[in-house]
Amino acid sequence: MNKRFSESIEIDLRSDLPIYLQIIEQVKRQIADETLKPGDQLPTVRALAEELRINFNTVARSYRMLDEAGVISTQQGRGTYITEKPPPMGSEHLRRESLTALASRYVREARRLGFSFDEIRQYLQDQLEVQPEINNEGE
Amino acid sequence: MNKRFSESIEIDLRSDLPIYLQIIEQVKRQIADETLKPGDQLPTVRALAEELRINFNTVARSYRMLDEAGVISTQQGRGTYITEKPPPMGSEHLRRESLTALASRYVREARRLGFSFDEIRQYLQDQLEVQPEINNEGE
DNA sequence: GTCCAAATTGTATCATTGTATCAATGTACT
DNA sequence: AGTACATTGATACAATGATACAATTTGGAC
Incomplete structure (x- = not known):
């Protein structure tokens, strides 16, 4: 169902940012840009872990923290879902x-x-000039 | 796994060359002669330390400096691996x-x-002000 | 439909691995 | 001596992995 989600998640093992935080970031971002909508089911902890070649406990940790933040709802034996009413913090804040x-x-x-x-500033400026008002560029 | 590696490492406690530098040199040499290949996992800091009868912090220091040089990738909780792209960003172009x-x-x-x-510019500027300068020691 | 066993899914706990911080040791230079 | 610096050691911590467990769903037997 959410194959599209797990495929669009990318983690960098060399980054000094922990894996579980990288997952949290990307889930939040995909909710913010509406790639993920309320009610959507996320991959199971084991499925996403296998996709990313990491331990499923790391995914479980991400899900647990997202659950504590009210962004998703984890239900033992059922799965994890995007919260129906996502306004624990407001979409603008997210x-x-x-x-x-x-x-x-x-x-x-x-x-x-x-x-x-x-x-760092200069290369950003270059990209702002190269990428006009267009969105979809094949990634 | 890399028992062959740790067995072939030799340090001389009487050498005027610090232990951590001896380790660094031998890792680099074994990468050069392809005893160690990209993706290979190195011994854990504690395993290699026990093998060499030294403190694991010394091994950790060697690994950290090799990581900063782009030769290996240290990942907390996972282990240390030879970088996939062996050229440690040698060219300015890359x-x-x-x-x-x-x-x-x-x-x-x-x-x-x-x-x-x-x-986009403003949020980058905010981060530039938040993230500190890093002290580049070694190399 | 009811019931029960198996599969699926998240949870809890501990082991493993690298990191951060500071102390101890040694060496060189005043 | 005394100071400064580099090297190594000790300890606590953070991130990830391995394993056993609990809650739920699923599917067949009856």
Whole structure:
């Protein structure tokens, strides 16, 4: 059902950001951009773990924290679902939280490659000029 | 798994060369002569430390510096592996390509969330102010 | 339909592995 | 001596993996 979701999740084992946080970020982001809608079922902890080649406990940890945040609902023996009424924090808050996470990751990885702040800003500017108002680019 | 590796590592406690540097050199050498191949897992810091009768922090230090050099990938809770791409970002060209890819992704995902260019720039600036400068020691 | 065993799904607990922080040791230079 | 720095050791911690368990669903026997 949500094969599309598990396929669009990407984790970087080399990142210094823990795997379980990477999963949390991407789930929240896909809710914010409506790739995931209320009521949607997420992959089982074991299915997603196999997809990402990681231990299912790591996925379970992500799901548990998302559940505690009220974003999803985990039900033992049933599965995990996007909360019907997603407003524990408001979609606008979730949306801005996602952008912060994206910016944070960009800076973190760029710094890891040894780039200066000016270079990080410059390359962003280049991309803003290259990517106009269009959305869908094959990934 | 890499018993062959740990058995073939030899350190000299009387050498004026620090232990952690001896380990680094031998790992690099075994990668050069293909005793160690990309994807191979190295012994755990504790296993190698016990083998060499030294403190596991010393091995951890070697692994950390090799990780910063891009030679290996240390992953907390998982282990350490030889980097898939053996050339540790030697060329400036590859390094800049990586930054372009990171910037491109940031812009693409942010646009997908519906943010304006100004917001994308602003959130990046916020992160640049939050994330500290890293002290590059070694190499 | 009812019941029960098996499969499925999330949970709990502990082991394993790398990380962070500080202390102890040693060496070089005043 | 005394100071400063590098190296190594000790300890607590964070992230991930392995295993056994509990709740729910599923499917066949009756």
